[in-house]
Amino acid sequence: MGMSIAQKIVKAHLVEGDMTPGERVGIRIDHTLTQDATGTMAYLEFEAMGVDKVRTELSISYVDHNMIQGDFRNPDDHRYLQDVAAKHGIIFSPPGNGICHQLNVERFARPGKTLLGSDSHTPTSSGVGMLAIGAGGLDVAMAMAGEPFYTPMPRILGVRLMGKLQPFVSAKDVVLEVLRHTGVKGGVGKVIEYFGPGVESLSVPDRATITNMGAETGATSSLFPSDDATRRWLRAQGREAEWIELKPDEDVVYDEVIDINLSELEPMIAQPFQPGNVVKVSEIEGMKIDQVMFGSCTNSSLRDLMAIGHLLDGQKVSSFVDAGISPGSRQVFMEATDRRSIGKMISAGVRILEVSCGACIGMGFAPNTDGVSLRTINRNFLGRCGHKSGKVYLVSPEVAAVSAVTGVLTDPRKFADKVGIDPFHFELPENLVIDDSRFIAPSIEPEKIEIRRGPNIKPLPDMAPMGDVTEGEVLLKTGDDITTDHIMPAGAKILPLRSNIPEISKHVFEVLDETFPQRSLDAGGGFILGGSNYGQGSSREHAAIAPRYLGIRAVIVKSFARIHLANLVNFGILPLTFVKEGDYDRIDQGDRLSIDTKNLKAGDTFLLKDETKGIEIPCVTPVDQDDLDIIKSGSKLNFVKDRSPERA
Numbered sequence: 001m002g003m004s005i006a007q008k009i010v011k012a013h014l015v016e017g018d019m020t021p022g023e024r025v026g027i028r029i030d031h032t033l034t035q036d037a038t039g040t041m042a043y044l045e046f047e048a049m050g051v052d053k054v055r056t057e058l059s060i061s062y063v064d065h066n067m068i069q070g071d072f073r074n075p076d077d078h079r080y081l082q083d084v085a086a087k088h089g090i091i092f093s094p095p096g097n098g099i100c101h102q103l104n105v106e107r108f109a110r111p112g113k114t115l116l117g118s119d120s121h122t123p124t125s126s127g128v129g130m131l132a133i134g135a136g137g138l139d140v141a142m143a144m145a146g147e148p149f150y151t152p153m154p155r156i157l158g159v160r161l162m163g164k165l166q167p168f169v170s171a172k173d174v175v176l177e178v179l180r181h182t183g184v185k186g187g188v189g190k191v192i193e194y195f196g197p198g199v200e201s202l203s204v205p206d207r208a209t210i211t212n213m214g215a216e217t218g219a220t221s222s223l224f225p226s227d228d229a230t231r232r233w234l235r236a237q238g239r240e241a242e243w244i245e246l247k248p249d250e251d252v253v254y255d256e257v258i259d260i261n262l263s264e265l266e267p268m269i270a271q272p273f274q275p276g277n278v279v280k281v282s283e284i285e286g287m288k289i290d291q292v293m294f295g296s297c298t299n300s301s302l303r304d305l306m307a308i309g310h311l312l313d314g315q316k317v318s319s320f321v322d323a324g325i326s327p328g329s330r331q332v333f334m335e336a337t338d339r340r341s342i343g344k345m346i347s348a349g350v351r352i353l354e355v356s357c358g359a360c361i362g363m364g365f366a367p368n369t370d371g372v373s374l375r376t377i378n379r380n381f382l383g384r385c386g387h388k389s390g391k392v393y394l395v396s397p398e399v400a401a402v403s404a405v406t407g408v409l410t411d412p413r414k415f416a417d418k419v420g421i422d423p424f425h426f427e428l429p430e431n432l433v434i435d436d437s438r439f440i441a442p443s444i445e446p447e448k449i450e451i452r453r454g455p456n457i458k459p460l461p462d463m464a465p466m467g468d469v470t471e472g473e474v475l476l477k478t479g480d481d482i483t484t485d486h487i488m489p490a491g492a493k494i495l496p497l498r499s500n501i502p503e504i505s506k507h508v509f510e511v512l513d514e515t516f517p518q519r520s521l522d523a524g525g526g527f528i529l530g531g532s533n534y535g536q537g538s539s540r541e542h543a544a545i546a547p548r549y550l551g552i553r554a555v556i557v558k559s560f561a562r563i564h565l566a567n568l569v570n571f572g573i574l575p576l577t578f579v580k581e582g583d584y585d586r587i588d589q590g591d592r593l594s595i596d597t598k599n600l601k602a603g604d605t606f607l608l609k610d611e612t613k614g615i616e617i618p619c620v621t622p623v624d625q626d627d628l629d630i631i632k633s634g635s636k637l638n639f640v641k642d643r644s645p646e647r648a
Contacts, residue, residue: 002249004156006191006223009131013114015148015596020153021255022189023092024624026148030113031058031130032140035100037065037361037490038118040077040499042137043084044460046144048637053089054444055146060108061085062093062100066495067356070365073496078456080499085442087449090144092440098329100357101125101297105208106331107272109244111226116143120215120539120563120593121297127208128233129226129246131191134215136541136567138636147640149628154220157182157190158254161198163263167423168412170307170367171206172241172299172376172396175213176261176268176278181258184276184481185533187217190255194224195248198262203428204233205301212298213378216275218536218561232342234433242456267411270394273382274481281399281498281633285409290371292323292404294397295353296360299376300328302335303426304397309341310424311401311412318407324351324365325356334433350404362386362491374400374409381485383511383535386492398424398633461549463635470553470574471594471611472526474587476509476516484564486511487535488543498542505546517550525551527593531584535564544571554595556619557610558584569627570636576606576619583617586610595619600628 003011010019016026032054034042039061061081066074078095085092093103099313100117101124109115110619113127115122120134132175143149159178165171178192192214194207207224214222224230226246234243267281294300295307305327317323325345327333333355336342346352359365360377366386367373373392380392395403402415415421426583443449488494488504489511497504509516520526530545534557535543544567545556554574558581568575574597578584587593589614602625608617621628633639 001253002251004193004248004252004254005129005225005246005619006154006156006193006221006550008320009112009114012285018155021153023153023624024150026150026513027114029056029116029143029149031108031115032056032143033060033062033100033104033115033117033122034137035065035119036063036077036081037495037498038137038456039081039504041541041545042118042141043081043610044140045138045637046088047084048460049141049145049640051145054144056144058108058326059089059144060091060093060104062383063101064099064359065096065357067354067358068364068492070492070558072454073456076456077499079452080454080457082440083449083451085440087443087446087451090400091442094438094440096355097295097438099200099300099357100184100484101212102328102332105204106329107239111244111246112228116140116149118539121212123221124208124213124297126210126211126221126223127204128230129224131221131223133221134539136539136563136570137403138541138570141564142146151220152189154189154191155255157187157192158257159192159194160257160259161194161262162196162259163198163261164201165262165265168398168416169265169267170396170398171202171209173268174262175210176270177260177265178214178258179216179266179270179276180278182217184216184274184536185218187219188213190219192217192219192222193248193254193383194228199224200227200229201262203229203303203426205303208297208301216378218564232428236428236430238434267396267399267413267552269399270380272380272391272393275379275394281409281411285411287409288372289321289374289403289407289409291367291373292321292400293359293365293377294324294400295326295328296357296377297328298378299397300326300332302332304376305332305336305341306339306426307424308397308401309336309344311398311421312348312350312405313344315348315405317404320407321404323349323404324353324359330434330435330438335429349383356645359385361495363495364492366390370448374403376400379537382638383489384485388511416483458501461501461546463638465634465638466553466572466574466597466632468598469594470597473523473592474529474589475514475520475526477529477589478512478531481533481536482530483537484535484540484543485537488540488546501545501549504542505549507589508550520550520552525553528552528555529584529587530555532559533561534559535561541567541570544568544573548573559621565622569623569630572631572634574621574631575623576608576621579605579618579620586617587613601625602628602633
């Protein structure tokens with residue numbers, strides 16, 4: 001039986017294990033990336049390992065999330081990141097250079113390589129045919145130290161694309177249609193691989209939009225072939241020599257297949273508060289809107305800005321709408337300016353925001369109270385826009401642009417017919433503006449680099465090994481689809497605390513229960529009880545580290561999201577799932593639980609004792625013996641140091 005692209009890349013990088021779906025494999029990582037919201041912790045962890053220089057082919061540290069310099073904390077972290085990069089062999093991309101995923105697709109992504117990034121949308125780079133995976137910062141730090149990346153071998157979900165997108169329908173609508181099929185957990189344990197005759201009509205910016213937002217399905221990665229479109233992209237970036245052809249074998253058999261006819265697709269929209277809550281724009285059009293946000297790593301390419309400029313040419317943003325755009329990179333900004341797209345936006349009344357992630361993670365440009373915000377971003381979780389009352393809808397640049405003009409949700413096809421706008425067609429320039437002057441190379445004299453550490457940068461907390469018995473009360477009982485934004489919020493108030501675990505832990509679960517942090521400390525720790533898909537969303541490991549700091553040692557749920565599950569293991573929190581889903585209803589918040597953790601054995605059934613109700617509930621763990629050994633030692637750092645004393 002033939003192999004898919006993902007299977008070929010895994011096979012070429014396999015270090016340990018076999019490629020049976022669900023079995024643990026260790027793969028060699030060629031490239032890594034970090035961004036500042038997750039990078040400071042990743043580099044504190046890397047320093048703790050005592051490795052002088054990264055052992056990857058290429059590692060890049062981007063600053064693109066926490067750009068608001070309201071006090072010393074963000075600038076101090078940026079200086080720390082720059083110094084660590086200079087000292088340890090990492091390329092540094094400073095504030096203003098661009099959003100990590102857009103920049104990486106432009107300047108570094110290579111077909112056939114592996115990329116591990118401390119951001120869940122790292123699969124953006126899979127739009128050029130590389131296997132790009134999001135992970136927690138500690139896993140990225142381990143990869144930089146030369147360790148393999150361990151993950152269950154994914155199944156392959158094939159998405160067969162047929163036909164060709166019609167005018168005013170774009171790549172965002174494709175991935176929203178995928179989400180309509182899969183929901184936010186249908187991709188867990190899988191790589192989504194696109195194939196079929198419709199693929200060749202999609203440019204690399206189109207493909208990057210689709211692979212970026214594939215993270216919202218829970219997938220390990222999403223992947224396109226490396227073909228003539230990939231070659232044209234790399235040629236325009238001055239990197240054609242890095243191109244290789246990469247496609248699936250003709251006799252490949254996917255584990256499952258979804259068919260999408262691009263010719264029949266129409267504009268789609270994801271409603272609050274989940275990216276999988278997708279309907280057709282035509283089903284709810286006419287809804288009044290208050291705000292439009294263009295950009296983010298999903299839709300900030302030159303193609304997207306050109307489409308927005310085309311639709312806004314000669315138009316005016318409604319006086320009832322606040323509209324702003326965050327371009328994806330300096331290259332995109334300069335190209336869009338040269339082609340007058342930026343000028344058309346300004347003339348229409350669009351605010352030009354910083355080249356950053358910004359509003360996507362609640363760093364400014366929040367909507368008004370109970371405001372309706374149309375955004376071209378990838379997530380619309382509760383509170384992500386900066387406050388809980390904001391209602392974020394996810395749409396394509398085309399839908400966002402015409403709706404900004406009309407002041408209500410509008411189908412761009414109808415708008416174009418009404419005002420006489422010709423269809424937009426994107427032609428990739430043969431030669432794009434290339435200016436790498438803002439990338440800062442590592443120092444040639446690393447021994448002379450002194451790393452500057454601001455007062456907000458605190459050492460990693462000590463994490464004691466797990467005892468023979470773990471006991472405590474259920475401190476919080478949650479429902480399904482709890483996201484990392486629920487657990488550890490983003491936003492301008494909290495993200496500057498990312499280097500300070502004691503301070504950031506004061507905000508754990510505040511979206512759900514502001515009393516949780518203090519109750520946890522007063523109780524001396526305990527358990528969290530959750531529903532299905534617990535930990536969906538971001539790769540931010542703070543959603544595991546901060547609860548661990550508060551004393552959480554076990555989380556019992558119906559099912560876990562992939563990255564968060566790995567992060568729980570990395571920081572010594574025991575993940576358990578119910579054998580019988582109905583047992584979730586038998587335990588209440590406040591119940592006192594205990595579990596024997598003297599001998600953690602994979603495959604065993606763990607008896608959870610509810611001392612309050614006098615019942616025993618069977619649970620299992622979704623992780624293997626290596627992960628259980630890490631949990632028993634207290635953290636992955638402890639485990640590695642115990643195994644390799646020279647790194648202590």
